Amino acid sequence: xxxxxxxxxxxxxxxxxxxxxxxxxxxxxxxxxxxxxxxxxxxxxxxxxxxxxxxxxxxxxxxxxxxxxxxxxxxxxxxxxxxxxxxxxxxxxxxxxxxxxxxxxxxxxxxxxxxxxxxxxxxxxxxxxxxxxxxxxxxxxxxxxxxxxxxxxxxxxxxxxxxxxxxxxxxxxxxxxxxxxxxxxxxxxxxxxxxxxxxxxxxxxxxxxxxxxxxxxxxxxxxxxxxxxxxxxxxxxxxxxxxxxxxxxxxxxxxxxxxxxxxxxxxxxxxxxxxxxxxxxxxxxxxxxxxxxxxxxxxxxxxxxxxxxxxxxxxxxxxxxxxxxxxxxxxxxxxxxxxxxxxxxxxxxxxxxxxxxxxxxxxxxxxxxxxxxxxxxxxxxxxxxxxxxxxxxxxxxxxxxxxxxxxxxxxxxxxxxxxxxxxxxxxxxxxxxxxxxxxxxxxxxxxxxxxxxxxxxxxxxxxxxxxxxxxxxxxxxxxxxxxxxxxxxxxxxxxxxxxxxxxxxxxxxxxxxxxxxxxxxxxxxxxxxxxxxxxxxxxxxxxxxxxxxxxxxxxxxxxxxxxxxxxxxxxxxxxxxxxxxxxxxxxxxxxxxxxxxxxxxxxxxxxxxxxxxxxxxxxxxxxxxxxxxxxxxxxxxxxxxxxxxxxxxxxxxx
Amino acid sequence: xxxxxxxxxxxxxxxxxxxxxxxxxxxxxxxxxxxxxxxxxxxxxxxxxxxxxxxxxxxxxxxxxxxxxxxxxxxxxxxxxxxxxxxxxxxxxxxxxxxxxxxxxxxxxxxxxxxxxxxxxxxxxxxxxxxxxxxxxxxxxxxxxxxxxx
Numbered sequence: 001x002x003x004x005x006x007x008x009x010x011x012x013x014x015x016x017x018x019x020x021x022x023x024x025x026x027x028x029x030x031x032x033x034x035x036x037x038x039x040x041x042x043x044x045x046x047x048x049x050x051x052x053x054x055x056x057x058x059x060x061x062x063x064x065x066x067x068x069x070x071x072x073x074x075x076x077x078x079x080x081x082x083x084x085x086x087x088x089x090x091x092x093x094x095x096x097x098x099x100x101x102x103x104x105x106x107x108x109x110x111x112x113x114x115x116x117x118x119x120x121x122x123x124x125x126x127x128x129x130x131x132x133x134x135x136x137x138x139x140x141x142x143x144x145x146x147x148x149x150x151x152x153x154x155x156x157x158x159x160x161x162x163x164x165x166x167x168x169x170x171x172x173x174x175x176x177x178x179x180x181x182x183x184x185x186x187x188x189x190x191x192x193x194x195x196x197x198x199x200x201x202x203x204x205x206x207x208x209x210x211x212x213x214x215x216x217x218x219x220x221x222x223x224x225x226x227x228x229x230x231x232x233x234x235x236x237x238x239x240x241x242x243x244x245x246x247x248x249x250x251x252x253x254x255x256x257x258x259x260x261x262x263x264x265x266x267x268x269x270x271x272x273x274x275x276x277x278x279x280x281x282x283x284x285x286x287x288x289x290x291x292x293x294x295x296x297x298x299x300x301x302x303x304x305x306x307x308x309x310x311x312x313x314x315x316x317x318x319x320x321x322x323x324x325x326x327x328x329x330x331x332x333x334x335x336x337x338x339x340x341x342x343x344x345x346x347x348x349x350x351x352x353x354x355x356x357x358x359x360x361x362x363x364x365x366x367x368x369x370x371x372x373x374x375x376x377x378x379x380x381x382x383x384x385x386x387x388x389x390x391x392x393x394x395x396x397x398x399x400x401x402x403x404x405x406x407x408x409x410x411x412x413x414x415x416x417x418x419x420x421x422x423x424x425x426x427x428x429x430x431x432x433x434x435x436x437x438x439x440x441x442x443x444x445x446x447x448x449x450x451x452x453x454x455x456x457x458x459x460x461x462x463x464x465x466x467x468x469x470x471x472x473x474x475x476x477x478x479x480x481x482x483x484x485x486x487x488x489x490x491x492x493x494x495x496x497x498x499x500x501x502x503x504x505x506x507x508x509x510x511x512x513x514x515x516x517x518x519x520x521x522x523x524x525x526x527x528x529x530x531x532x533x534x535x536x537x538x539x540x541x542x543x544x545x546x547x548x549x550x551x552x553x554x555x556x557x558x559x560x561x562x563x564x565x566x567x568x569x570x571x572x573x574x575x576x577x578x579x580x581x582x583x584x585x586x587x588x589x590x591x592x593x594x595x596x597x598x599x600x601x602x603x604x605x606x607x608x609x610x611x612x613x614x615x616x617x618x619x620x621x622x623x624x625x626x627x628x629x630x631x632x633x634x635x636x637x638x639x640x641x642x643x644x645x646x647x648x649x650x651x652x653x654x
Numbered sequence: 655x656x657x658x659x660x661x662x663x664x665x666x667x668x669x670x671x672x673x674x675x676x677x678x679x680x681x682x683x684x685x686x687x688x689x690x691x692x693x694x695x696x697x698x699x700x701x702x703x704x705x706x707x708x709x710x711x712x713x714x715x716x717x718x719x720x721x722x723x724x725x726x727x728x729x730x731x732x733x734x735x736x737x738x739x740x741x742x743x744x745x746x747x748x749x750x751x752x753x754x755x756x757x758x759x760x761x762x763x764x765x766x767x768x769x770x771x772x773x774x775x776x777x778x779x780x781x782x783x784x785x786x787x788x789x790x791x792x793x794x795x796x797x798x799x800x801x802x803x804x
Contacts, residue, residue: 237706240701338779340779341779342779342780348776349776353772356768360761363760363764364761371757378753382743383748385748386701389747516672518674
């Protein structure tokens with residue numbers, strides 16, 4: 001009964017979305033305030049109806065309602081509660097419902113916080129946002145309905161893919177979707193601005209918080225997914241350049257470019273048409289990501305049910321929104337004349353360089369991801385494009401970005417001198433070279449990757465510190481440092497995070513130690529300065545799985561550190577085995593132990609990895625997200641959000 | 655659905671890719687074998703190198719790589735040997751031949767293009783004089799004069 005109500009609410013939300021798509025847009029064109037005002041209550045209604053619909057689906061999962069087809073396919077009564085809930089979005093239909101729920105959430109948020117928007121712009125933004133929702137409501141209702149019943153309900157379900165039964169992955173999709181779909185808001189603003197034919201500093205200021213929020217969520221979502229891969233897939237890889245990973249990475253790169261170019265629009269009223277184009281492309285890449293994951297065009301570890309019919313539907317949505325927006329862009333881009341004037345060496349130029357590097361890096365990932373399909377269709381070559389290609393083709397862009405970042409961040413607006421920025425960074429540079437040289441001498445004869453990564457990381461982190469300090473003026477003091485705008489702090493923290501992540505990736509890749517052996521019970525063995533002993537192997541039973549658990553004692557210099565318990569699990573219902581690596585997390589390195597099969601001659605296969613700086617990869621991501629959050633909480637956005645009663649049309653002077 | 659389940663089983667099965675009995679005694683050869691197998695794709699899985707995969711076919715390929723290395727082949731000979739039998743699909747790093755030039759040059763070419771457009775844009779911005787800096791037209795001067803006179 002509840003489920004039927006949810007189904008009904010979803011259809012109702014679809015209807016409301018159609019109204020919200022048409023009425024405010026017409027109202028904005030004809031300047032009818034009544035019609036424009038429809039957008040706000042409609043956005044609220046749409047969100048509440050979709051939220052109710054989603055809640056009923058969660059309810060069906062929580063109560064294990066096996067008359068629902070989706071629950072049978074993806075749940076089991078013995079599954080822990082957390083995974084019953086996360087099972088709601090651990091499948092194609094449910095995740096689409098979550099997707100559209102977030103589209104409506106952002107629409108509603110634009111209605112709540114958009115008090116200072118001019119009414120026509122607000123009506124158009126909400127109308128475009130609703131058009132996106134309409135497309136996805138139709139997609140769900142016509143091709144992927146989560147509310148289908150079974151005539152003969154079985155006694156129990158078929159369980160969720162055990163790989164997905166994991167806390168890291170339970171929260172990975174919601175964050176990722178908040179990021180993907182957050183970009184729809186920027187897209188709506190871009191299209192609305194194109195229809196109005198007006199982009200100014202105020203527009204830049206309205207768009208930036210949404211982009212920033214989307215980027216923060218994408219950062220967290222990607223980091224969670226990568227962390228999950230690290231501990232769950234069993235050999236400690238954290239990034240595979242898999243098509244689906246690339247699908248989330250491309251919007252991230254473009255969103256990063258966008259949030260920088262939006263600064264230029266906001267402060268200097270330049271790069272307007274480029275920013276609009278980026279906003280369209282960033283959401284376009286989100287849609288491409290959805291298409292890749294759900295169409296089966298590219299096979300991937302993470303792919304959901306692959307269904308060509310659904311793929312075609314998403315392709316149509318993609319073509320309509322991206323194509324339509326691009327045509328509109330081509331027709332209207334001329335209207336957006338750049339205003340600001342600046343020298344070749346200036347903050348503006350540095351941000352242009354940032355945009356070029358990020359956008360071209362995204363393009364490289366895009367070409368690499370789709371090349372196997374292109375090569376097969378047009379050149380009749382069946383080939384693979386794997387990590388070695390991406391590492392070779394993508395990394396140089398990130399190195400260039402890392403090298404240029406501290407310099408660019410120091411340059412003043414309008415006109416600057418490179419020598420002056422370089423001079424103020426002299427200590428940062430010396431420090432970075434010194435630590436890199438030191439490590440290079442210490443490691444003797446290993447790859448150059450580690451020292452290079454260390455140099456980049458130290459250069460970026462020290463550069464961010466110098467930049468922040470320089471904001472305090474000639475006689476800087478700690479008190480003034482604390483009073484700096486949060487946006488300055490956000491910039492420094494986010495840049496630091498990128499430096500930390502870059503260093504960690506290089507360090508982990510360069511200095512990892514691996515050991516594979518047959519370990520006899522009770523016989524100690526040494527790996528990279530640590531002594532490990534397989535003490536015992538036990539068999540046991542979890543809530544919905546069987547397990548074989550090794551007890552591995554970890555020591556260093558005869559000092560006991562930890563007992564690690566790597567597991568091998570079998571999920572009988574899903575008929576799938578998984579590995580649960582045991583990881584001793586430390587600041588400077590992880591010890592990562594995986595247990596394998598029992599050998600006929602006695603003993604067990606044990607793989608041990610010493611992974612230096614592994615945590616720093618995600619620590620850097622957390623810093624990036626934190627930096628974004630600091631920036632988002634900056635006074636000028638809060639003031640802008642609260643400025644409902646301020647006189648309309650005023651653009652603050654710089 | 656069943657196909658995906660089977661696929662997932664291959665993918666998800668506990669990964670202890672290289673097994674102890676495969677490891678060669680000569681550490682130099684073993685290191686070369688590891689490097690080579692990181693560039694070769696496991697054919698039954700998706701997006702995994704044979705070094706990471708635990709599928710039987712991947713194991714066979716790993717053993718084959720090691721066999722060829724022990725027999726004295728160079729790295730290129732081993733790769734050629736495997737590509738001859740399994741096609742270029744096994745290579746995770748596409749060769750720079752024929753149409754693949756497009757793939758490899760796409761990034762650098764785009765960078766040049768974007769860089770060119772970027773520099774052209776920056777030059778136009780730095781040459782243009784700001785609207786507020788622009789001199790007043792004669793008409794405006796006259797108007798200003800009038801206002802000041804009043």
